Amino acid sequence: MGPQIWPQKFPIASAGKKQSPIDLNATTCVVVKGDQGVHVENGLKVEYPKQFPELTVQNTGYGWKVDIPDDIGRQTRVSGGPLSHVYRLTQFHCHWGKDLNVGSEHTVNGKSYAAELHFVHWNTELFSSPADAMPSNNGLTVLGVFLDIGNERNEELEKLLQNICLVKYKGEKCKIAHNVDVTKLFPDNKSYYTYPGSLTTPPLWESVTWIVYSTPILCTADQIAKFRDMCYVTRDQSLIGGELLENYRLPQPINDRTVTFVTL
Ligand SMILES: [Zn+2]
Incomplete structure (x- = not known):
């Protein structure tokens, strides 16, 4: 079920005023220097453990997803910057x-x-579970990291990709053989765009404080190509094809939202 038909089942897709994603436009956003104003005493803090052991990757039928077990999630903490609460990584x-x-x-x-x-975090101060937080105001913050094409393989991404062929079909899951250092999936330059928005897949709830890093991380074209070998169908249905060639939503109207660019 692609984005074109989402509005039939999820009216917020077209009627919502805070939908995501959006185009982040340098000429229209408010620029804040990271060492000035509100960001001085209380800059954005992303605290993750060095290693994430025994993660599981799964095919959701819309892409791959890595759930974070709560005992590891508890060691993560995102706060400060545009956030008024403390958030925990869930997937x-x-x-x-x-x-x-x-x-x-x-x-x-x-x-x-x-x-x-997309690194999805839920508000542990106001809610008792990700499910409670997901539909609610200030429920989520999602950190977005762009992938651009370079000459070298991204080694952390490669740890995930080694298992991607084992979750080719919808519903399949596989343990990742190596410890993943999730912090290596973030750029060194932490300048970011932030704005209030939504989940980019149904049910498209407008509960997300978006934080999108302006600097991409690098990987190879071959690594991206492996994503496209996944299928949105189950193994039983595989004879009809069903490769997951794309799974992104197009930019939505900004309406009267303010986008802030924090340069660091
Ligand atoms: Zn996403």
């Missing part, structure tokens, strides 16, 4: 496109990147 996943010119959900001055990672 991360990726969006990509049929070729390298498309794939990211957010665009920057109209430009797409080849893919975009």
Whole structure:
């Protein structure tokens, strides 16, 4: 079920005023220097453990997703910057496109990147579970990281990709053989765009404080190509094809929202 028909089942897809993704436009956003104003005493803090052992990757039928077990989630903490509460990592996943010119959900001055990672966090101060937080105001913060094409394989991504062929079909799950250092999936330069928005897949709830890093991380075209070998059908249905060639939503109207660019 693609984005074109989402409005039939989820009216917020077209009626909502805070939908995501959006185009992040340098000329219209408010620029804040990271060492000035509100960001001085209380800058954005992303605290993750060095290793995430025994993670499981799964095919959701819309892409791959890595759930974070709560005992590891408890060691993560995102706070400060645009956030008034403390948030905890619950899962991360990726969006990509049929070729390298498309794939990211957010665009920057109209430009797409080849893919975009989403690290989904829930508000542990106001809610008792991710399910409670997900539909609610200030329920979630999602950190977005663009993937751009470079000459070298991304080694952390490679740990996930070694298992991607084992979750080719919808519903399949597999333990990741190596410890993943999730912090290596973030860029060194932590300048970011932030704005109030929504989940980019149904039910499209407008509960997300978005934080999208302006600097991409790098991987190879071959690595992105492996994502496209996944299928949105189950193994039983596999004879009819069903490759997951793309899984991104196009930018939505900004309406009267303010996008802030924090430069660091
Ligand atoms: Zn996403």
